[in-house]
Amino acid sequence: MDTPASRSVYVAPSLMAALDALDEGGAETAPFAGGTWIMRAPIRHEPLKSRYVAIGKIPELHAIKVEADVVEVGAAVTHAALAVALTELPEFDVLTAAASRSANPAIRGMATIGGNLATTAFAAADCVPALLCLDAEVEIASRNGRERTGLEQFLTMRSTLAPGRLLQRIIVPRRGRKTVHARLPLRQAGDYPTAIVCLAVSLDDVGDVQTARVAVGSVEPVARRWERLEATLVGHPLNAAWAAEAAAGLADEFTGRDSVEVPGWYRVRVLPGLVRRAIAALGS
Amino acid sequence: MGLSLTVNGDHLTSTADPITPLVDVLREEFYLTGAKPVCREGFCGACMVLVNGNPTPSCLVPVALAQGHDICTVEGLAANGGLNPMQAALEACDAVQCGMCFPGMVVSLTHLLATRPEATRDDIRAALTGNICRCTGYERIIEAALLALATK
Ligand SMILES: Cc1cc2nc3c(=O)[nH]c(=O)nc-3n(C[C@H](O)[C@H](O)[C@H](O)COP(=O)(O)OP(=O)(O)OC[C@H]3O[C@@H](n4cnc5c(N)ncnc54)[C@H](O)[C@@H]3O)c2cc1C
Ligand code: FES
Ligand code: FES
Numbered sequence: 001m002d003t004p005a006s007r008s009v010y011v012a013p014s015l016m017a018a019l020d021a022l023d024e025g026g027a028e029t030a031p032f033a034g035g036t037w038i039m040r041a042p043i044r045h046e047p048l049k050s051r052y053v054a055i056g057k058i059p060e061l062h063a064i065k066v067e068a069d070v071v072e073v074g075a076a077v078t079h080a081a082l083a084v085a086l087t088e089l090p091e092f093d094v095l096t097a098a099a100s101r102s103a104n105p106a107i108r109g110m111a112t113i114g115g116n117l118a119t120t121a122f123a124a125a126d127c128v129p130a131l132l133c134l135d136a137e138v139e140i141a142s143r144n145g146r147e148r149t150g151l152e153q154f155l156t157m158r159s160t161l162a163p164g165r166l167l168q169r170i171i172v173p174r175r176g177r178k179t180v181h182a183r184l185p186l187r188q189a190g191d192y193p194t195a196i197v198c199l200a201v202s203l204d205d206v207g208d209v210q211t212a213r214v215a216v217g218s219v220e221p222v223a224r225r226w227e228r229l230e231a232t233l234v235g236h237p238l239n240a241a242w243a244a245e246a247a248a249g250l251a252d253e254f255t256g257r258d259s260v261e262v263p264g265w266y267r268v269r270v271l272p273g274l275v276r277r278a279i280a281a282l283g284s
Numbered sequence: 285m286g287l288s289l290t291v292n293g294d295h296l297t298s299t300a301d302p303i304t305p306l307v308d309v310l311r312e313e314f315y316l317t318g319a320k321p322v323c324r325e326g327f328c329g330a331c332m333v334l335v336n337g338n339p340t341p342s343c344l345v346p347v348a349l350a351q352g353h354d355i356c357t358v359e360g361l362a363a364n365g366g367l368n369p370m371q372a373a374l375e376a377c378d379a380v381q382c383g384m385c386f387p388g389m390v391v392s393l394t395h396l397l398a399t400r401p402e403a404t405r406d407d408i409r410a411a412l413t414g415n416i417c418r419c420t421g422y423e424r425i426i427e428a429a430l431l432a433l434a435t436k
Binding site: 008103 | 338
């Protein structure tokens with residue numbers, strides 16, 4: 001128990017109180033959501049902040065709103081709560097799977113969707129590619145108001161997000177697409193994924209792909225779309241073997257990240273297999 | 285001013301830094317040494333306790349945020365020094381090897397027994413995803429869980 005006594009944890013009773021505390025605290029203050037990343041800072045040899053603003057008691061950050069054209073998810077919704085809320089909405093299968101198969105049951109009950117998106121150094125986040133292929137947007141709150149931005153844009157700016165900002169909501173359009181999440185952990189469960197492939201497609205009347213979104217996570221430091229594969233899939237029927245072959249031809253655009261558990265080349269090598277698995281899961 | 289905690293029904297006060305992991309306070313201030321800090325990462329489950337009835341790795345909970353919640357450690361699971369049905373089944377199945385993982389296993393499985401009486405072998409496996417047994421004694425642990433469920 002060798003932490004300095006100067007640290008503090010403030011439990012914010014409302015969104016406004018949290019934004020005020022974050023603003024006043026400046027760079028030495030950060031939001032504390034599920035804590036499943038923050039509490040491991042000593043293991044990563046990273047310093048803790050001197051002040052945390054706990055956001056778990058703010059009611060609007062726990063809200064999940066299902067509207068006709070959009071689903072809005074508060075940033076402090078846990079993986080477990082998200083998976084339960086989306087079970088009956090097949091167009092979000094990709095997100096339900098991401099939220100219900102990551103980590104282990106106890107962690108899923110603590111870790112939040114906002115924390116998953118906001119953690120810059122975490123390459124293996126399951127919900128990030130899932131939300132990328134769903135064309136999600138995020139709303140960022142500060143004392144001065146709200147701003148809305150696409151998730152892709154947010155991923156490029158999250159590490160330089162000014163102090164005082166809080167990811168408030170995730171907004172996901174409803175487009176009735178078929179979606180799927182394929183991940184490869186080293187063990188059957190409980191591990192970080194070596195690679196993740198997420199897919200969202202719409203089909204025309206004859207069953208050809210009309211629109212496609214493919215997002216890849218855990219391979220590079222930040223998840224991103226695989227636009228060349230998306231373009232290849234459009235205009236063709238869903239065919240798992242054919243798509244895997246196309247993916248193998250296009251996989252050289254990825255530079256896999258090395259880590260103690262997996263070398264970078266392996267993360268790239270498994271991508272065609274995950275594409276095959278994803279498309280097969282859509283019934284082709 | 286100290287932090288007020290409710291552990292196994294007792295009202296206790298901690299003077300630790302607010303961000304200190306709950307497991308350290310349980311062990312070093314309250315001498316409840318069942319929960320063990322092994323990985324300190326949320327992977328192994330050796331530090332599992334119940335927070336408001338839910339299995340929670342106490343290495344990831346800052347003590348300040350444990351205030352106002354009902355914490356139950358392995359020491360608080362059975363009354364009067366006896367064994368609860370899950371512990372009794374683990375003993376009957378001779379499931380304990382080195383014992384390192386057991387406080388966490390008992391916490392997770394006691395919760396399973398209480399909340400999912402219809403749990404199957406696969407459900408038990410899934411529930412134990414966050415409890416690692418370094419002695420790899422999983423099969424007997426799962427048999428014990430099935431026995432406890434069957435005799436409930
Ligand atoms: C054992 C284990 C296994 C795991 N396996 C997986 C896995 O397989 N897949 C996966 O995706 N994840 C996995 N995780 C990671 C987990 O999902 C992340 O740690 C988690 O999503 C972070 O969320 P949190 O709420 O705990 O964030 P915290 O730890 O509270 O915060 C993380 C960071 O995000 C910031 N932050 C949090 N909320 C906000 C907000 N609303 N606005 C702005 N900044 C914010 C914090 O300031 C901090 O910098 C695992 C974690 C553990 C412990
Ligand atoms: S020590 Fe907490 S999960 Fe391993
Ligand atoms: S009995 Fe030894 S770690 Fe499980």
